[in-house]
Amino acid sequence: MSKTPRPPEFRTFERMTNTRVIPGRECKVTVCSSENQEATRGQDYALAHLSEVAFWKDSPLHNPADLLRSVTSGIASKPLSFIAMESTANGTGNFFHREWMRACTPGRSDKIPFFVPWHEIDINRSEVDDPQQLWDSLDAYERSLWTDHGCTLEAIKWYHDKRLGFPDHRSMKAEYPTVAAEAFESTSRGVFAPADVERLRAGCGEEGERGEVVLSEQGDVSRPGGVPRFSPSPQGLFVRWKEPRKGGAYIVCVDIGGRSRGSDYSVISVLDRHTDTLGRPEIVGQWRGHIDHDLLAAKASAIGRYFNNAMLVVESNSWESSSEGHGHYIFETLRQSYPYLYCRSGESGQRLPGFHVNVRTKAALIANLVAYVRDGAYTERCPTACDELMQYEALPDGGYSAMKGCHDDVLMTRAISLYIHASTQSSVALRFTREDLNAILRHCIR
Structure with a gap:
């Protein structure tokens, strides 16, 4: 006479409060909270179910990335092992949203995105x-x-x-x-409409060619008299989506970040203005990383020369506010070495190098960028730019900022470049020949 199989049940395992065992299978199940990140260390698991990840606290004491590492470090990469991260979305910019965006980009994550409408x-x-x-x-x-x-x-x-x-x-x-993009629209303070950003993201399919713009075979970026060229390298931080076009007019924009890995990124973006083709402006190159500021200036100059002596626009806040005085030295070096450096008018009429972002100019920059994104009036190539657009919000005091833990370095290079581009696209300017327009631009920047 066969015995009736016992229904599965949880039993206490070695007096552990958060671990149970299923008799007959010897399968152990551990339950822990996102606020107790050490509860799973030292264990071997076959499956991890991480629930409501978008609501995990992100603070110096409770970091979602640390908890994920704690849980998944004991799961071997072999058949019948599994890691599931699920959640109701809770806005953009948080850990869950960043992991979702990584999973949606081929080659950036080991996870497979799955959305239930x-x-x-x-x-x-x-x-x-x-x-x-x-x-x-x-x-x-x-x-x-x-x-x-x-x-x-x-x-x-x-x-x-x-x-x-x-x-x-x-x-x-x-x-x-x-659709998945709607799930992250929980904040009413987002500056850019998610649907507009997703349409812009359609141009980000090409990965581009990675390398560096150098002035010598040894990879120098500040060698006097060197001819700029693109040197392919998998470790390079410059991505080139398109080569410089003969007769093409470009804007190279620099947003200055920190030198250490934990600081904001420095970004050098390249915008093809397409003034000769009457096409819409297009991002064709970008450098993003951490570097000493004098080397950043030399690299920006080399990239500007590589792209047909482009107009070089440098966000000047970081260098102008520097207490070390090195910013003024770098600007003066650029003025002497690069003939097409953007300058603005000072209060007393003098020409000051760089674009200064303040309350007034930032409002104009963002308003112009909103229009470009909404109208699909420029072509984006970098998915990071679209991520930053989704993570940008209006503040209660009327200002703008990236969400906590996010960046806006790439976004600001787009805002400044497109603002400078739009400021020279008046109906009067369009009646000039390309040579006349370039002469006007050179007069403005010197």
């Missing part, structure tokens, strides 16, 4: 008594659920009714997203 959940349905009346009551977004996403009328009716319980559509999309 609201209309794939069976209970999200309502009966439709009058299809025509329902259709007439829908707005353009709700009708796109039928035309673009293949939702049934029953699902659309449920969405339409459910939406009435939310103060705005942004809140509805954050709680019941149709």
